[in-house]
Amino acid sequence: MNYLLTNDSDRAIQTFIDLVEIxxxxxxxxxxxxxxFRSKGEVDRAIKIHQNLLARPNLTRKQRNMAVAELAEDFLKAGLHDRAEKLYREMAALQVDDLTAYKRLLxxxxxxxxxxxxxxxxxxxxxxxxxxxxxxxxxxHCEIAQLALVDGNKKLARINLEKALDINHNCVRAGLLLIELHLSNQNYTAARKLLQRLVKHNPEYMVLYIEPAKAIYLHGKESKVYQNFLQHQYxxxxxxxxxxxxxxxxxNNNQIDKAREFLGHILKTSPSFDAFDFALRFLKSEPRQPGDTWDSLSDFLKSMQSKKIEYICANCGYGSHAIQW
Structure with a gap:
């Protein structure tokens, strides 16, 4: 105890090992x-204690498993992943708490x-x-499929994506990657079918379906179908x-009046910087458009200005667009 109080951890550990029989x-x-010791960042000392424990021949299988688990945690903390992996494999082989071992390995x-x-x-x-x-x-499986797609191995990608969907029917990532694969193979029928399934069962990811829908519908020269899809989802x-x-x-389809009307609606009801960016590009390409778009844009900028933080309290950090005495 005196060694610990004087921060002489090494001598404290050795004395503890010598005096306290396991x-x-x-x-x-x-x-x-x-x-x-591990929690204090003194990993080398934690390793020494746990290794000393494992060196004893009289441990039960359960006790050995506990010691192996702690030593593996020590190695992980020290960045020695290969040693930690070896110990977790040993834990799995002991079959005392193998599920924990597999979770740590995972x-x-x-x-x-x-x-x-x-x-x-x-x-x-x-x-x-x-x-x-x-x-x-x-x-x-999606990670493996994505790497396979990068390497041009479409067969391996498809196998893993189908496995992912078999295991988890709601795996949106696998569905999107499989749509991408179908499109690269010009299998638009399969891509459309899978897109419809995603839209039906996982509508909360709608923003991720826009580009696949565009590729599918516009390839089939179904501009109106794509437009109806966007309108309906909106x-x-x-x-x-x-x-x-x-x-x-x-x-893009020369529906200028609809674009102007919808843009005005967006800028008034749900303005955003993306809408602002589109408005600038739209007005640049259509400079003769009526001034109501300019008015909507002006209102948007004024609303942004009103929300701008001009004053910050030096004591608490509170921010406001108006002075707060």
Missing amino acids: DQNTIEIHITLGNL DLYISEKSWYQACECAQILYDRGDRDAAIVLSQC EINPSNRLAIALLEHYA
Whole structure:
């Protein structure tokens, strides 16, 4: 205790190891002391204590598993991932708390972007009934598919994306990547079918469906269908991204009156910097348009100015557009 009070941790540890025999009553003391050093950032000392514990031959399988788990945490904290991985594999082999071992391995492989190994661990957890494993496993398959697409391996990408959707029907990422794959193969029918499924079951990701919808409908020269799609989705759940997509569509298809009218509506009801940017580009390309668009734009700028923070309290940091005495 005196060594600890004088911050002589090394001598304290050695004295503790020499004096305190490891038995059924002191194992938790060893583990707790090691954890204390680890929490203080003294990882090398934590490793020394936990390694000393593991060197004892009289540990039960459960006790050895506890010591292995703590030593693995020490190695992780020290950045020694290969050693931590080896210990977690040993934990899994002991089959005392193997689910925890696979969860730790999964986190480790994800942090290292080792997607095949991550898939292996997530698959084991999924097969063992872990509820959260389905989402993680589907995302791991998406990572592999994305790398395969970059390498031009469409077959491998498709296999992993289909696995992801089999495991998690609501995996929007897998659906979008598979649409991208279908489009690259000019399979517009499959792409459209999958898009409709995403829109129906996961409408909250609508902003991510705009570009795929544009590619699908405009390739088939279904400009009106694309326009109706945007209008319908905007009516259901208005968003800035849908509004800009609809404005761009009006402008690109020479529907100037509709673009001007809708732009005025957007600037008055839900102004945004994206709408402001579109308005500037629109007015540049259509300088002869009536002045109501300019009026809407002016109102938007005034509203932005009214929200601008001009004064900040030096004491508390409170900001205001008007002086607060």
